[in-house]
Amino acid sequence: MQTAFIQGMGIGGSLIMAVGAQNAFVLKQGLKRSHSLPIAAICSFIDAIMITAGVAGLGHLIMAFPLIKDIASFGGALFLLIYGYGALKSSFSDNRMDSDGELAADSLKKAVLTTLAISLLNPHLYLDTVVLLGSISVQFEGAEKQWFGAGAVLASFVWFFSLSLGAKYLSPIFKKPKAWCYLDRFICVTMWSIAAALVYPYLA
Incomplete structure (x- = not known):
């Protein structure tokens, strides 16, 4: 059981x-200190649900219906292009640091929705x-798989809370x-990539 737990941590990490x-x-x-803990919690819980589903065998269902992956691919690409553009636009702004506190108080809903979109x-x-x-978990049985x-x-x-x-x-x-300028441009490049x-x- 200890070996399975350590392998799960290593591979998952x-x-x-x-x-x-x-x-x-x-x-x-986290750098902006804008709802960072709720965001970390959402990311962690989404991963927990998905990992549990994978260990339970849901992966076979996803592979059987590739349309699920296709919809997520195009929807995700569109969202990441829009978010990346927002980051690029933000990189040319000079007043982000002064307004972070005010934005943090008013944008919890937006932060949560963005987290859900980026994740799901x-x-x-x-x-x-x-x-x-x-797929990796199939090498374990019973309690070891859990x-x-x-x-x-x-x-x-x-990871997410750290x-x-x-x-x-x-x-x-x-x-x-x-x-902040360099970070926003790095995020833009990451999202667009x-x-x-x-x-x-789909284009190849």
């Missing part, structure tokens, strides 16, 4: 920590958690407007 739209968004909200419209979420982790899933779920919670809470230690760097990767298989 390696998939979750890869640079992506979700991590970039969590990092930025990304087909890699389903492929990594439901399909891939679900412990494998628990390890992957714990890795998700540890990323969200640890962002504050980078805040001195982001007192400079230029740092993922969007391109989502639609490329």
